[in-house]
Amino acid sequence: MRSDRQxxxxxGLKIAAGLGLAFLHLPLLLIFLYAxxxxxxxxxxxxxGLTLKWFAVTWNRPDVWEALGLSVRVxxxxxxxxxxLGTLCAAAVSQTRFFGRETISLLVxxxxxxxxxxxxxxxRSAFNLAExxxxxxxxxxxxxxxxVVVVYNNAVARFRRMSGSxxxxxxxxxxxxxxxFRHVILPNIGTALLAGGMLAFALSFDExxxxxxxxxxxxxxxxxxxxxxxxxxxxxxxxxxxxxxVLVTFLPILAAYYLTRDGDQISGQGK
Amino acid sequence: MSTATLQSAAILPGRGGFAGALSDAFWxxxxxxxxxxxxxxxxxxxxxxxxxxxxxxxxSFFSIDEFSGLVNREFxxxxxGELLRPSNLDIIVRTVTMAGLVTIASAIIAFPxxxxxxxxxxxxxxxxxxxxxxxxxxxxxxxxxxxxxLILAKEGILTWVxxxxxxxxxxxxxxxxxxxxxxxxSVSPTGTFLVFVYVWLPFMILPVQAALERVPGNLLEASADxxxxxxxxxxxxxxxxxxxxxxxxxxxTFSLTLGDYIIPQIIGTSHLFIGMAVYAHQGTAGNIPLAAxxxxxxxxxxxxxxxxxxxxxxxxxx
Numbered sequence: 001m002r003s004d005r006q007x008x009x010x011x012g013l014k015i016a017a018g019l020g021l022a023f024l025h026l027p028l029l030l031i032f033l034y035a036x037x038x039x040x041x042x043x044x045x046x047x048x049g050l051t052l053k054w055f056a057v058t059w060n061r062p063d064v065w066e067a068l069g070l071s072v073r074v075x076x077x078x079x080x081x082x083x084x085l086g087t088l089c090a091a092a093v094s095q096t097r098f099f100g101r102e103t104i105s106l107l108v109x110x111x112x113x114x115x116x117x118x119x120x121x122x123x124r125s126a127f128n129l130a131e132x133x134x135x136x137x138x139x140x141x142x143x144x145x146x147x148v149v150v151v152y153n154n155a156v157a158r159f160r161r162m163s164g165s166x167x168x169x170x171x172x173x174x175x176x177x178x179x180x181f182r183h184v185i186l187p188n189i190g191t192a193l194l195a196g197g198m199l200a201f202a203l204s205f206d207e208x209x210x211x212x213x214x215x216x217x218x219x220x221x222x223x224x225x226x227x228x229x230x231x232x233x234x235x236x237x238x239x240x241x242x243x244x245x246v247l248v249t250f251l252p253i254l255a256a257y258y259l260t261r262d263g264d265q266i267s268g269q270g271k
Numbered sequence: 272m273s274t275a276t277l278q279s280a281a282i283l284p285g286r287g288g289f290a291g292a293l294s295d296a297f298w299x300x301x302x303x304x305x306x307x308x309x310x311x312x313x314x315x316x317x318x319x320x321x322x323x324x325x326x327x328x329x330x331s332f333f334s335i336d337e338f339s340g341l342v343n344r345e346f347x348x349x350x351x352g353e354l355l356r357p358s359n360l361d362i363i364v365r366t367v368t369m370a371g372l373v374t375i376a377s378a379i380i381a382f383p384x385x386x387x388x389x390x391x392x393x394x395x396x397x398x399x400x401x402x403x404x405x406x407x408x409x410x411x412x413x414x415x416x417x418x419x420x421l422i423l424a425k426e427g428i429l430t431w432v433x434x435x436x437x438x439x440x441x442x443x444x445x446x447x448x449x450x451x452x453x454x455x456x457s458v459s460p461t462g463t464f465l466v467f468v469y470v471w472l473p474f475m476i477l478p479v480q481a482a483l484e485r486v487p488g489n490l491l492e493a494s495a496d497x498x499x500x501x502x503x504x505x506x507x508x509x510x511x512x513x514x515x516x517x518x519x520x521x522x523x524t525f526s527l528t529l530g531d532y533i534i535p536q537i538i539g540t541s542h543l544f545i546g547m548a549v550y551a552h553q554g555t556a557g558n559i560p561l562a563a564x565x566x567x568x569x570x571x572x573x574x575x576x577x578x579x580x581x582x583x584x585x586x587x588x589x
Contacts, residue, residue: 009391010501016383021400023380024407024472027418030428034421043424045431085312092308096301104309107316114573115530117546118324118566121553125330125563126323145320148312176294177304199409206411209533212550225413229420229537242414253409257402 028246035243040236054236064241067224074136074220075204078143082200083193085144086151094159111146119146120213127214134216142214143207147200154196154260158189195259198252206249221245331563342559350560354568359548363568366545369460370528373467374475374521380468381475381520382513388476389483404480408473416537419466423457423538453540463539470534471527475520482516483509518580525576529569545569 035054037047058064089108093101111119123142132138166188170180208222215223221241228238297304333342334349353359388400407415422429433439446452446459453459486509494504532546543551545565552562 009387013383013387013391017387020380020384020472021403023469024403027415027422027469028407028410030421031414031418042426043421044426045421045428081315085315088308089312092305092312096305098305104313107321108312111316111320113526115526115546115569117530117532117549118327118570119320121549121562121566122323122327123319124553125559126319126326128559129326141319145316148316171298176291177297178290178294202409206409206413208413209531222411222413225417226533229413229417238417242411242417245411245414249410250406253405254402257405261398 031239031242031246034239037236037239040234043235054240058237058240058244061237063219063224064221064237067219067221070136070218071205071221074139074143075201077140078147078204079197079200081140081144082147082151083197086148086196086200087155087189087193089148090152090155090159094156095164108149108152112149116146116207116209117213120210123210124213134214134218136218138214138216139211139218139220142210143204146207146210147204150199150203151193151196154192154199155189158192162188191259195256198256198259202249202252206245327563327566330559331567333560335558335560340557350564351567353561354564359565362543362545362548365542366529366569367572369464369467369544370525372464373471373528374524376464376468377472377475377524378479378517378521381472381479382517385476385480385483385516389480389486390488404473404476408477412470413533415470416466416534419462419469419538420457423455423462423465425455425457429456457538458540460540460542463535466534466538467528467531471524474523474527475517478519478523479513479516482513482519486512515583518583522573522577522580526569526573529572 033047034043036050036052037044038049038051038053039047086108089104092098093104119142123138123145127134127138162185166184167180170184171177175183206222208220208226211220211223212226219227225238225241225245228234232238297307330342331350332346332348333344334347335341336343354363384400384404388397388404392400421427424430430439430442433442442456445461446454446456451459451461451464453461456462456465490508490512491504494508495501499507530546532544532550535542535544536547545568549562549565552558552565
């Protein structure tokens with residue numbers, strides 16, 4: 001009786017929700033179409049013809065490979081830093097109570113809550129004041145700062161669901177702190193860290209606003225794309241790169257979703 | 272002395288080796304563990320990040336010497352005074368108006384999606400809806416902007432669709448309007464607005480959905496049983512309960528629009544937004560103090576906004 005009325009969805013709502021989702025997805029689908037177009041001077045629709053030629057052209061472009069390589073290296077190191085800092089912070093906040101706990105959460109979220117341009121320009125002016133030249137490491141410094149939050153959020157959520165008695169039991173059974181971490185804590189938070197790491201990687205791989213302020217002469221893949229957007233020179237190559245970027249970022253997101261989806265089945269859940 | 276002997280008899284002897292000793296020290300003194308855990312992240316975020324923010328704030332109180340172009344390191348409010356010039360005030364008003372409109376539009380588009388996902392989608396459909404929001408949220412920002420460059424181009428898909436429907440006059444008529452129009456959609460404020468709404472929409476959907484999921488279904492049924500029409504139920508029951516979620520989402524859409532400088536640069540007119548002004552002043556002009564003062568504007572606006580949002584209870588919906 002109770003749920004009889006719920007199963008009927010109002011038609012208007014269905015249409016509005018469907019249109020909204022279409023609005024979100026059609027532009028991305030268009031990217032896939034344009035990667036195959038034969039037109040190389042304009043954004044003509046419908047494409048006059050379809051070709052695979054531009055994939056080969058893009059494959060042989062050293063500047064694209066260079067930008068991709070730099071992006072992957074930056075994202076890898078930033079993710080590693082974010083994983084370390086985010087886990088440490090999450091452990092401290094969730095396992096202990098201390099003065100200023102709330103402030104720490106705020107501090108971690110701040111780099112992503114404030115507009116990217118503020119993070120970017122403040123890092124840049126700090127580098128200027130400290131006379132640090134722009135390099136690979138200045139990019140990493142910026143990226144790691146805002147990647148901490150995704151690892152932290154994932155880890156804190158998992159720590160909260162993990163029962164503290166597990167750790168006590170492990171210690172009672174004679175394991176020292178490091179053994180407990182290695183054999184009890186790590187297996188429990190492992191998938192959350194993996195998911196957080198993947199999201200951090202995707203975040204760093206895609207970041208452009210902070211990077212424009214901290215990169216100097218080097219071009220990560222988003223910077224390369226930005227230059228093409230502002231001054232289009234090789235539209236077909238940009239089309240192909242855009243499609244590849246969409247595919248590359250979809251994979252970690254899907255993986256992260258499946259890793260955290262079953263997160264409720266964690267040992268020590270009874271309490 | 273005697274307590275120590277008692278203790279050592281009652282508990283296990285200390286563990287050997289450096290790791291063991293360290294582990295024991297952490298167990299006996301949780302503060303030490305806390306210190307070790309917190310020092311690296313606090314050093315990174317507190318020193319590098321907050322330090323940089325503070326450096327920026329300090330620089331906004333410097334001023335630039337108009338003749339030599341050098342930064343004069345004396346505290347003054349002169350740079351903030353420059354913000355009040357009509358041309359700069361214009362930039363601030365334009366950006367805030369855009370952020371407000373984008374927020375309202377995102378809320379209107381997001382609500383049905385969030386409501387459907389929260390109340391009617393079940394099982395696999397629910398997962399599909401979730402991923403359907405997450406994938407656009409996480410896919411590359413620049414690729415999304417690029418997609419809209421393809422869509423809004425004069426020779427692009429939108430023009431083509433309107434041509435096939437014989438509705439080209441609608442686009443032309445809209446573009447002929449004074450404030451929102453321009454030469455083509457990709458260089459008009461309308462284009463900027465559309466792209467902003469598209470890019471930030473998922474940030475609105477997720478908190479609204481979270482808030483709607485917490486509204487008990489029987490409340491709506493009770494309202495209907497008591498004789499309310501669906502419209503009355505919506506305005507008197509559902510909307511007030513979902514409002515914290517909408518406000519939580521609006522924090523993202525508002526703040527992200529305030530600080531963005533790439534979208535209006537690629538799709539839009541030559542009129543500046545706050546982000547573009549910051550970028551221009553710190554870059555070619557070398558006027559770091561004015562750039563810094565400009566960045567303080569969104570921070571202050573967001574500070575007020577967050578304070579109001581907190582009073583409206585929006586943080587519980589995050």
